[in-house]
Amino acid sequence: AQSVTQLDSHVSVSEGTPVLLRCNYSSSYSPSLFWYVQHPNKGLQLLLKYTSAATLVKGINGFEAEFKKSETSFHLTKPSAHMSDAAEYFCAAGDYKLSFGAGTTVTVRA
């Protein structure tokens, strides 16, 4: 079994500034880790995944995440936020049964 904690329920950034979304997980084994994005009234779209290869994972739309086993973390970053990044972001961990965090809502100020 595993659990996921997203440390911020809401993050607000200015357009063009970096975004950091924090995710910690706990698991009795080495799970796969995922970040998904959900725009209003839409389904979830995969941003990136970690499955025991490189610890720095690059995803779509300029996002990347770093896996740190010692800290059981999988934080998501983007160097420069765009207005279109306003959405809800979910971190998930598991093998075929995923556990999701509660989500982080990102707002981007012009």
Next chain:
Amino acid sequence: NAGVTQTPKFRVLKTGQSMTLLCAQDMNHEYMYWYRQDPGMGLRLIHYSVGEGTTAKGEVPDGYNVSRLKKQNFLLGLESAAPSQTSVYFCASSYAGRYEQYFGPGTRLTVT
């Protein structure tokens, strides 16, 4: 290539009524899942299937049943709807375990 589709998109039920949500995928995936999404709780797994003819309980299975008679379809049933089942329901599929899951657009269900 439609990916994962869900029918219906919206539904309003009265307490005690029944309904079936249909999920279909055209990616030949083995694994399929039903989740519910509630504010502040992320997604919680209701039931899942690791292949045609198989189903298993997830984290919150009470009040729901599922069937996977065909590989491409995964049905979620509510036999006697309750207001606590008001939620947004998402179906997902994956090629196998530890692979990414692809999500449908969701079904918004309200039980009054």
